[in-house]
Amino acid sequence: MADCGLFGIYGHKNAAELAYLGLYSLQHRGQESAGIVVSDQMTLRQHKGMGLVTDVFSDSATLSELVGNLAVGHTRYSTTGSPLPGNIQPLLVNCKGGPLAVAHNGNLVNANALRRRMEQEGSLFQTSMDSETIVHLTARSQKRNLLDRMVEALAQVKGAYSILAIARDKIIAIRDPYGFRPLCLGRLGDAWLVSSESCALDIIGGEYFRDVEPGEIVILKENGLSSFQAFDSSRHAFCIFEYIYFSRPDSKIFAKNVDKARRGLGKELAVEHPAQADIIISVPDSSNTAALGYSEASGINFELGLIRNHYIGRTFIEPRSEIRDLMVRIKFNPVAGVLKGKRVVVVEDSIVRGTTMRNLAGLIRQAGAKEVHVRVSCPPVRFPCYYGIDFQTEDELIASSKTVEQIRKFLNVDSLGYLSLDGMVRAMAGSPGEYCVACFTGDYPVKPEEKVEKVSLEKM
């Protein structure tokens, strides 16, 4: 399922509308598809579609028909290739105990084996998502109630999962024992909220309550919130990349402000890799905060050297005209007045394949920069992620086969500095064992049993 956005609400007459707003503010976690399932305590109704939340729900009648006071929504990350309409979540099925819809953020590492076994026994899978495995395991459990069936199901899967499930009368929120992906609880008057990030609580005027704990199952029902520790959680593995790049700076995740964490990375980066330069610029918008941190710690002015074009629609026709660096120009335009004659530090949050950064550096130089120094607010990404971040296979990660100096040459820049692993953890003011840093170290908290499906997404 990759890294996605989840939002749930229990106990509000406009549940679908608020879920719409919540998903809207989680849009950065997935632009491929969106869906909402709502319950009026009897019937589960859904609306799902490919595209942005505002495109999927472009008709107010659609929301009006989603009657009920509990709702669960999902927004899915866009991977390349042809995403299947059938794969849109939440996944709504008819089980023996009644209708059930499940939304999943994260990635399982033993889904294929489980699937093969169940198919052998006669189960028919409707999608190609690992998430469906959980649904089938739940449906096949002979335990007496839904909760027990879900526990029995989850005891069999391995990997990263934050889950929201909705049945006729309840929402069930679950986080895997390692806590790879964030999930937090909130309140809006009497209603309960649950969301991947706290920014979705803010947009509807709600308040952060607490995180769902690793291994915990939370039930939101008419009689309020109840919860229990379903799975032992001896080792945490919070995805540090959520802080580096994925989450919004105005969110709180893993009980910490993203802005503060990201700014700390920038400051630490300035200490580890200072530069003799005239200005600091960021690659907007994702590295803005780290760049400000770098600027603050270094005392060098922060400037807006790149303008980001925010009008890129769902489809961009790549012209046949041979324009050098076209695709990067489509996204960014350098501000010559800022860059001309300057020694420039470009702060970037991370480098994956390196092609975007190389093209950007070229544009900056064309605009008149005298020197280009790249500073990256995390260590080199060298290993694929099996828990939901859409990193390429190893051979597409530039740092898996090249030294920092080789990368610098590839980028064609004057200097290049990556934040160290120690520096990164130190900036977090967290204990080293709290985070998953497998993409930097290859030290996987849960052993990947299967090859992750290759995706060729470049972070842009």
Next chain:
Amino acid sequence: MADCGLFGIYGHKNAAELAYLGLYSLQHRGQESAGIVVSDQMTLRQHKGMGLVTDVFSDSATLSELVGNLAVGHTRYSTTGSPLPGNIQPLLVNCKGGPLAVAHNGNLVNANALRRRMEQEGSLFQTSMDSETIVHLTARSQKRNLLDRMVEALAQVKGAYSILAIARDKIIAIRDPYGFRPLCLGRLGDAWLVSSESCALDIIGGEYFRDVEPGEIVILKENGLSSFQAFDSSRHAFCIFEYIYFSRPDSKIFAKNVDKARRGLGKELAVEHPAQADIIISVPDSSNTAALGYSEASGINFELGLIRNHYIGRTFIEPRSEIRDLMVRIKFNPVAGVLKGKRVVVVEDSIVRGTTMRNLAGLIRQAGAKEVHVRVSCPPVRFPCYYGIDFQTEDELIASSKTVEQIRKFLNVDSLGYLSLDGMVRAMAGSPGEYCVACFTGDYPVKPEEKVEKVSLEKM
């Protein structure tokens, strides 16, 4: 026609594709509709539609069918109300001399009277746009060639117009004698470019050549560029609001960098209206540059206190749920970690109705700011614009009826400072008589003969 984006190219085999890219980078000048007309020296072909450039041209086959080596494109500003599909520009008609398409940026002040007279004589108008008046006047002229007919037509209209016209074998670029709206020429190899802003030259790798002069007519034809001064231009009236808000910071307009001008406004603002504060924040993205200028001049740190949501699609369903300040939350989320306990200066480029600023100030305060000081990088907007900027009628402009102190109370902020008229012009390093500052002073360079159609757009 309001303020729009124009782009033209003569002499490139991929003219339509490059026009598409040019329009794309002028998207901020109009999200309501887009259109391209192309000529293969014989036939004029067009494609137009409602929506963003990338939505109107979402199919590569569409571009492929626009065969020809000269093209003109137009992107139109979104006004409220129901914009008519028939009103999409360029406006393509069959005249006696052959097909002609006209794209217009600006607003005429005597179009209605001209239209009424021509209708009386039997002319049939296809749209409700003032721009069509120019086309009819041209068609009715009995002069021998197109250029003379256009000159005769334009001699009768008053107001603001930057125009690109395309006939079978040429592009004609025209700027009214006051030069209200920008229009510049560029080169791409052997091809000629013409654009509202220079950022559209950059995206395709072109170079800025010079501005089309006020009152000048430029003809791009097989034998190259020719031009003549069609109308006397004794008084310039460059729209200063293009610098303040409308144009992109990476553009050069009226032969000056927008970034530099806008930064100057921020610096001047810091001098005129200093503040005892801990941080400077901007209302992203339009006031970023002025805020950096303010920060630089004041020595107070610039921070990212508001996150702008860039995923607003074409349709946003306003929920029935009564969420306080909902519409402003849809666009901005305050970063509590940055704002908490701080004395905050919010730099805004301009204030129109004041409601957005009031809601924003409320959000900032809710996020924990101790004090909120608003600084505006232009004087109070007190008079409607008759030349294309979509300001409301007088009674909707908050500054037309309220003093600065009254506005401060309305916004509910601790202090409020507007840049002075003198300060603004000084920051521009230009002569006072060079600009149109009618929206601040009511001193209209061309007397408005007709009420401008009321539009209720709030700058967001």
Next chain:
Amino acid sequence: MADCGLFGIYGHKNAAELAYLGLYSLQHRGQESAGIVVSDQMTLRQHKGMGLVTDVFSDSATLSELVGNLAVGHTRYSTTGSPLPGNIQPLLVNCKGGPLAVAHNGNLVNANALRRRMEQEGSLFQTSMDSETIVHLTARSQKRNLLDRMVEALAQVKGAYSILAIARDKIIAIRDPYGFRPLCLGRLGDAWLVSSESCALDIIGGEYFRDVEPGEIVILKENGLSSFQAFDSSRHAFCIFEYIYFSRPDSKIFAKNVDKARRGLGKELAVEHPAQADIIISVPDSSNTAALGYSEASGINFELGLIRNHYIGRTFIEPRSEIRDLMVRIKFNPVAGVLKGKRVVVVEDSIVRGTTMRNLAGLIRQAGAKEVHVRVSCPPVRFPCYYGIDFQTEDELIASSKTVEQIRKFLNVDSLGYLSLDGMVRAMAGSPGEYCVACFTGDYPVKPEEKVEKVSLEKM
């Protein structure tokens, strides 16, 4: 404009709905596009689109928005080539006297010359339809009221026109002095109806009142029906092809039942061209009535030897598979049980290019028919029509260059008989000078001044 369907209603609160039903029953007169313009005595509202009436008006909200008690609708014949959305009628324009919409059935023979003159004087045409000429002439007339302006306009055009015009407070119904195309009046309670054929009166429970006379102008207004003879009508030229093929058998046109006329053609055909045969079959549905007439006069049994497929949608993908006679199989399937071993008379209403008939004859023979005798209920079509019927240019009409015996050989049938001109007129029990028979004789009532645009439609 070719041959189209017109429907108007004055004085009913559900005018648009009834126009929808009326157009629906005139669907056989045009499947390319449909449109309705309605007036509430103040504003004219329209809805138009490409496709069948039920496709253009597929949303009940659309009809609900067409508020008013007078309405005019138009349905347009599908010609090959790329029909333009801009060409959909009624054509709604803003004239000096207020809005006006015009729907036209028929074809003008001097539209191009008029258009060229007006374009030279500065008029801008929006469509490529000859009908627009009438609108421009009306707009340019300096007469004091609309009626006088329309009379002045129509005095300048030549050719075939049945017209419905709708202004704020009235419907104007006009038929050219020759009366080429049908147009009749009807009543529904207090409301007035006007329609190309009477079947559109029937569907809404209305009653036939009388025909609009050649050269007459009828005005439907609040004070009821008024009329005057606007143009002298010394020679009638009712399109006889309306009886032969175009109109519905349940309609009354030119004050006569189509069924009766068509049956008479079949009887006369049996007398002129008897056959030694076992069964009579028709090419459904258009020649059913003539075939029954032939059967009655000959005493030979009528059978259903061909099944027509009525599910052909707007788009039919022609497969790459090389299937012999595929396109004719798509429309017709022979009934082997009926045809096997029989001597078969196939009655067809008319033959244009001959290819469909040849393929059909082949299918009938493959299904086991021993002999195939083709009988055509009109004379050979040898000349193009300049008044609205979509016949090909002369060289595509098989009878323009081939004798009957040559055509028989081309069709590969055992015998072929065409009804004679005398027999056709005799069957009508009308005076020979009453009809236009130019497609058979080349004797054109109004001299064609211009080449008709070539269309390559095969009657199927």
Next chain:
Amino acid sequence: MADCGLFGIYGHKNAAELAYLGLYSLQHRGQESAGIVVSDQMTLRQHKGMGLVTDVFSDSATLSELVGNLAVGHTRYSTTGSPLPGNIQPLLVNCKGGPLAVAHNGNLVNANALRRRMEQEGSLFQTSMDSETIVHLTARSQKRNLLDRMVEALAQVKGAYSILAIARDKIIAIRDPYGFRPLCLGRLGDAWLVSSESCALDIIGGEYFRDVEPGEIVILKENGLSSFQAFDSSRHAFCIFEYIYFSRPDSKIFAKNVDKARRGLGKELAVEHPAQADIIISVPDSSNTAALGYSEASGINFELGLIRNHYIGRTFIEPRSEIRDLMVRIKFNPVAGVLKGKRVVVVEDSIVRGTTMRNLAGLIRQAGAKEVHVRVSCPPVRFPCYYGIDFQTEDELIASSKTVEQIRKFLNVDSLGYLSLDGMVRAMAGSPGEYCVACFTGDYPVKPEEKVEKVSLEKM
């Protein structure tokens, strides 16, 4: 699944295209949805959609992408209520043995019980179709190959089923032991065809080979056709309603020509229920053949007294105007010239609820008929069908609660005659025990275990 159309082809490079044509000619068996699954011996590809075959496959690219030399298509009957997109067949699933798609014509009588049991054990159903039961039973079977698994699955279901299944390398054609629904084999060069009716063989130039026998399983594979008698078939129950109404007259089903059978029904009807009348008319198109039979046997002339409107699109907006008999006028218009003053026999194939016939009789009388005599070419329909024909529940069948005389009064006609059961079987020249006549007698060959889902379709 109700009564549907099936088409399969093995061994032709243009399999999808030919399936498209086959489905097109089976369009009368289902206008609700259509789908094709094709195999290239490795991958199964599908395209399915709501609407007519020509609408679902309106893009030639769609067909081009369906690469492979074996294909199965399905077209589904339109029932009222809201048909679900998920319910479109063929139903394609991933089983342990590889992909499998199943298309089903007929209706099972024990699907709900089977479904409940499997859901209890953990199977997840994707649709609400009884057909899915067969797929799940097949998937759950632990037999070694697909054929054995299907036999084990079908041994558990009861009711009517003609089935086409497609796997990577084969098509499997199955008919239930009673043979309720037709299914025949054909040849096209070296390719094998299988179809619900022979008209689908004709359209592509194929030839009828033989019927799939009741209880037989036919396998089409690279090495040709093989077959075995999978289920004992001691009692046949061919749906006699296929002859009366459902199949096309140019088809051969149950090894007999529909035209011949239907004509025999008309003749027998004339013998049993003669009438003193001037003309015979049919309710086009379904009773045309029976009416011709009646005409032939009675010696009374057959006339076209009703014109059927073939332009009814997928959506017809029912106007608010209170037009008497509107819905029947939408479909039929009486031909006054034929009916006026005449004693009319209306031959109808069957009467279900009676409302359409009553409205038609009213229209005929309004058009001037002196007497109206209704003759029905089958006995009174008194019992619901559990095997696929969409008859209403008992209380909606007019004959279930009314005598013939009471129905005559309800229809308000001068006389009414139904063909007798004996007459019907005699006309078929078949043995009485060969057919299912349960809708007339209530004598169900397979006991219905469950209530059929109520549908309120009126035969129109």
